[in-house]
Amino acid sequence: MSVGSLDRGCAARREGWVWIRKGLFGQERVRLLLEKSRLSVVDGGQKEIWSVETARCRFFQGWENEIVVKDAHRTMLFKVEGDRHEFVAWWRAMEAAMCPKLRNYFHPEELIGEGQTALVKAAWSKANGGNVALKMMSRSSGIHADHVLKQFLNEVRVTRAAQSDHVVRIIDAFATETDYVLVLEKGTRTLLNLLEERVVFTEREARKVMGQLLGTTAELHKRGITHRDLKLDNILCREGEDDYMLLADFGSAAFSGADPAETKTDTFTAHVGTPAYLAPERWREKKYGPQVDAFALGVIMYALLSRTFPFPITGCWENGSFVEPDFTSDVWSSVSASAKSLIRGLLREDPRKRLSSIAALQHSWFSEEDSRTLDGDLTCRARSLPPKDQNHSPTRTFKTVALAQLAISTFDLSAHSF
Numbered sequence: 233m234s235v236g237s238l239d240r241g242c243a244a245r246r247e248g249w250v251w252i253r254k255g256l257f258g259q260e261r262v263r264l265l266l267e268k269s270r271l272s273v274v275d276g277g278q279k280e281i282w283s284v285e286t287a288r289c290r291f292f293q294g295w296e297n298e299i300v301v302k303d304a305h306r307t308m309l310f311k312v313e314g315d316r317h318e319f320v321a322w323w324r325a326m327e328a329a330m331c332p333k334l335r336n337y338f339h340p341e342e343l344i345g346e347g348q349t350a351l352v353k354a355a356w357s358k359a360n361g362g363n364v365a366l367k368m369m370s371r372s373s374g375i376h377a378d379h380v381l382k383q384f385l386n387e388v389r390v391t392r393a394a395q396s397d398h399v400v401r402i403i404d405a406f407a408t409e410t411d412y413v414l415v416l417e418k419g420t421r422t423l424l425n426l427l428e429e430r431v432v433f434t435e436r437e438a439r440k441v442m443g444q445l446l447g448t449t450a451e452l453h454k455r456g457i458t459h460r461d462l463k464l465d466n467i468l469c470r471e472g473e474d475d476y477m478l479l480a481d482f483g484s485a486a487f488s489g490a491d492p493a494e495t496k497t498d499t500f501t502a503h504v505g506t507p508a509y510l511a512p513e514r515w516r517e518k519k520y521g522p523q524v525d526a527f528a529l530g531v532i533m534y535a536l537l538s539r540t541f542p543f544p545i546t547g548c549w550e551n552g553s554f555v556e557p558d559f560t561s562d563v564w565s566s567v568s569a570s571a572k573s574l575i576r577g578l579l580r581e582d583p584r585k586r587l588s589s590i591a592a593l594q595h596s597w598f599s600e601e602d603s604r605t606l607d608g609d610l611t612c613r614a615r616s617l618p619p620k621d622q623n624h625s626p627t628r629t630f631k632t633v634a635l636a637q638l639a640i641s642t643f644d645l646s647a648h649s650f
């Protein structure tokens with residue numbers, strides 16, 4: 233199965249004259265075009281008059297040189313003009329477009345990542361040698377096979393709708409006998425890996441990262457998409473560019489209807505996300521809107537500047553009330569007041585008062601003139617962090633929280649008092 237007209241490497245492309253039935257006895261000579269996973273009929277002026285996605289069709293052999301294409305609504309029958317060789321060539325091209333085999337297009341290599349639902353392997357394209365990542369979801373991993381397929385199709389749909397500069401590029405999608413596979417642009421490391429390597433970000437570096445994340449989130453919200461699981465390990469660095477961020481893992485994302493001002497607070501009820509990044513309304517009211525993304529970005533910004541998390545593993549909701557983020561530890565003493573003010577704005581308890589991603593981009597932290605305030609802090613803050621290997625250090629807290637990858641779907645909400 234292929235999904236939509238994706239950018240398959242060695243695409244089946246074929247063009248030629250065929251006859252289609254018209255009415256009971258008539259027939260018409262038209263040009264048939266098969267490109268990637270799209271089959272269309274074009275008139276003499278190359279204008280498309282009919283098309284289908286091959287992923288949504290079945291096809292059969294009809295009389296003589298006839299091929300029957302059937303989707304949910306209609307049946308098209310076309311007779312190949314020319315001899316048997318021409319028919320066989322069309323048949324092979326249709327087979328390639330409708331039942332593409334992953335291994336004909338991509339060569340899988342080593343494992344590069346593991347998430348809650350998927351294994352991710354490096355691979356290269358047999359068409360152009362380019363590096364890609366294969367996100368593989370086992371078809372037998374869910375309780376119901378249908379559920380895995382639904383999740384996979386949702387992820388393909390949302391990732392495609394989300395495509396923009398700072399979103400991981402989706403190249404193709406396949407179903408093999410064992411897995412559903414998304415073919416993605418290959419990133420290098422995650423933002424979590426980068427933070428572990430760098431210890432802490434300067435405000436200048438953090439500003440660059442946060443600008444990209446907030447800008448992309450604002451664009452997603454404008455398009456009616458809420459990510460719902462923004463976290464350090466769902467953000468990748470583009471190959472060769474450590475400061476170019478890519479939002480990834482749209483497995484929990486959903487369409488909410490366009491809400492650029494991010495004011496809706498009751499769009500969703502689904503239990504998705506990761507506890508350490510979950511907004512308080514998720515715990516309190518269970519209904520929520522796109523503003524949960526802004527809250528998660530507040531958690532990410534807090535982590536970038538301090539290498540600690542604002543909330544414990546179990547999240548921001550404890551004994552029935554909101555845990556206010558704390559800025560009193562030494563590591564915060566050299567962080568600018570405007571950075572803290574932006575984090576506070578993003579981590580506001582009430583989603584209606586929380587800064588939206590678009591409003592956060594207008595915050596004065598992004599136009600701070602005095603670069604000394606932003607850069608001179610690094611050594612000072614790095615010094616105020618306890619050594620990496622000490623127990624109970626913020627680093628340890630960071631690791632513990634960062635590595636707790638419990639998805640909310642497996643996290644027992646009923647254990648919490650609301």
Ligand SMILES: Nc1ncnc2c1ncn2[C@@H]1O[C@H](COP(=O)(O)OP(=O)(O)O)[C@@H](O)[C@H]1O
Pocket residue numbers: 344345346347348349350351352365367400416417418419420422465466468480481482483
């Ligand atoms: N396109 C990619 N390039 C490189 N590594 C990736 C890519 N996509 C995912 N990964 C790695 O695999 C991990 C799991 O992928 P993710 O999409 O988050 O799966 P899940 O939905 O199971 O959480 C990521 O945290 C990252 O380390």
Ligand SMILES: [Mg+2]
Pocket residue numbers: 347348465466481
């Ligand atoms: Mg993930």
